[in-house]
Amino acid sequence: MINWLLQPLTYGFMQRGLLASLMVGVLCAVIGCYVVLRSMAFMGDALAHAILPGVAVAYLLNGNLLIGALVAAVLVALGIGFFSRQGILKEDTAIGILFAAALALGVALISTIKTYAVDLTHILFGNILGVSVGDLWLTGGLGVLVLLTILLLYKEFMVISFDPVLAATLRLPLEWLRNLMLILLALTVVVSLQTVGVGLVAAMLVTPGATAYLLTRRLPTMMAVAAAIGAFSSLAGLYLSFYANIASGAAIVLVATAVFMLVYLLAPKRGVLWHALSGNP
């Protein structure tokens, strides 16, 4: 058994991949709690797709793909905030417009690239086995930055999420905090690209948070449980990927989904099966 667990770690690329996916799993899960509570799942998915033109431009310019992705994600996040401010458009409408526009731009740019490169597929579906030491430092640095901000602004983010009216009464800078949260989300999405890719980031943002929501009743515990689920899914998913020889991002997401299904059925008080067994409808 121990051998079974240790064997993949004899490879350097597996060590780095494991470290990266653990960091991403925890990071996505923690900020994902706000994504779940503020109904921002659509936003998370949109941001993930919106980075495509940034990546394409960076690729065409021979620049750093992650930085290109970062710039595009932050621009789109702020654009959504701009179009939906003061209720001119509903937020999901603004997201729908910008998300599709960015995706179209990304596809248009990519179609001009003659040699459809491997790197681009990695952006779409993740390439955990190609994580370099530099990538690890970038992931770690951005991850710490995001988590630290969430920790320091814990009470402000909680108030604007639970009761924006109170936040306004307390004269908190609502718009500013909302934009900051979008930027944190954008950073998280970009960092996650290595492990799960554009297509599956939304799952890593939503699934662990939603699972923790079913199990806990306070925000700090919800975040802790979500982080544990995110870490476990990343770990188990990577082993699954190694031994069953399937794509790592997909394996991680499938494990997270399995955990969610289990909890949805069995969670005390809220689980479907729990209700059936205890006789409560």
Next chain:
Amino acid sequence: MESQEPARLEFEQVTVSYNDHPALSDLTFQVPYGAHVAVVGPNGSGKSTLFKALVGLLPIRSGRILIHGQPLGDHKDCVAYVPQREEVDWRFPVTVEDVVLMGRFGRLGWLKPPTQQDRAVVRRSLAQMGISRLAHRPISELSGGQQQRVFMARALAQEPHILLMDEPFTGVDIATQDATLELLSQLKEQQVTIIVSTHDLSLATGHFDQVLLLNHRLIAYGPPAQVITTQALSEAFGGRILILPGGGVVVDDCCRPEETGSGEVVAKRI
């Protein structure tokens, strides 16, 4: 709470728009320090708009609002607002204590965790609303009346000079209604200015110093006996009023639009 300055709340020709429609026009009135005011008017007459303008949620188109003689926004913790209960997500993972503690965040400032004193204020507010035993209960498990008390405890924790309550008597049980009225009389002793919107004319006349009759503009303002007249009520409520032979007046406007069908009728004999 101690308040040294004998100040008041003043509206000077205030106009507030909501999506370019003027919701309140040319509102001028003054609330003396420590007064209790009932705001009465039909659905959509601008009662909630009045409150939202007062807490800075809606911009003021023209005119000005003065608190303690200073323009709105100069006071961080002065005004507390108890919104209608459906305005927040009651499945949010926080406990009763967490919610009441949020009332202290305005005083705390950035990056500062709550102090022992903040927690003491929270405990006192919970006790004052009779919900100390619910402190560690998740808010998803509360009844409507308990939710209302949590909001009121949070407003108390803000230690406001002015307390605004939007329809606190609508859709709550008698015990909560009594607790609300009891709180009002306690705050009367502490000289907290209170503005409450209500559909209930008998509560408005029985428990408040002043009544403000509103329908997008000020219809009448003053002591209840002077304001609640057949003429003023018909002006405010229009067709939604029935004048009975013998001077009785029936106002059929209790339920919010989405609740029509389960309406009650409030009658008031003048």
